[in-house]
């Protein structure tokens with residue numbers, strides 16, 4: 001059974017479109033007798049054949065008056081389209097003037113500027129005006145109890161490593177897992193200090209190790225297939241690394257490497273690491289705490305950027321509720337006080 005969202009030990013990092021306030025725009029409406037709807041709708045059709053950015057708004061609102069009578073409020077157009085006087089003149093020309101037609105003078109009201117993309121946004125705006133919203137929960141992320149336990153276990157393991165990490169290194173740790181069988185594919189930690197290399201962030205090292213692990217797996221598969229082959233294998237030395245790796249080469253190397261995999265990381269990845277995750281086609285990202293230069297929620301939301309060709313789901317604040325105390329002693333956060341020198 002799926003665990004209710006309110007009980008997840010993390011939060012989904014939604015795109016700006018999914019998390020924004022829907023804002024408002026000003027529109028003209030007029031109240032009419034329900035019997036006169038057709039002629040007014042004909043006027044609207046002729047005057048404004050295009051929807052004018054009001055596709056998410058219903059055209060008519062039903063009003064139940066105290067004495068039991070029903071009137072309809074009809075949405076005419078955005079106030080930016082014309083002035084109130086000009087609108088009244090047009091209505092009169094079409095014989096839907098306020099006196100002859102028994103309708104109220106036009107008045108300006110606020111309706112949502114954007115269409116709601118989820119229930120939270122819908123609930124926040126539905127009082128303004130009737131909104132067209134079809135809830136589709138098929139694409140919503142879902143987790144059962146066992147999956148929540150696996151996520152908690154992986155993140156707890158990384159947090160423990162982070163708390164016991166060597167001084168001199170940033171306590172940033174990452175782990176790639178195949179969620180189909182919960183197998184750990186690779187891990188990585190930040191080795192910028194030891195390697196004296198500015199690109200050896202935990203996530204980059206972890207992706208490198210996924211490549212090594214996949215290579216080993218393929219080689220062992222080959223060995224099994226051809227046991228008589230006595231040729232020595234390529235050196236699988238995990239620590240070997242080009243001393244001057246080029247970022248473009250690294251990005252090229254990671255393409256499609258993590259398809260269907262999850263990554264857990266103690267800190268929200270920086271832009272470079274987030275782009276590497278995107279190129280690797282990572283399935284989902286779980287991070288424990290946000291980073292000042294984080295690109296998956298704090299500064300950018302690379303995972304949901306429209307112009308990029310791969311999107312993935314991101315969950316932040318994993319186990320954060322229970323572990324807020326640990327932050328006070330986290331040297332990573334203290335080191336980052338000067339702003340841009342440190343990112344994860």
Ligand SMILES: [Zn+2]
Pocket residue numbers: 201202203204269270271272273274343344
């Ligand atoms: Zn990074």
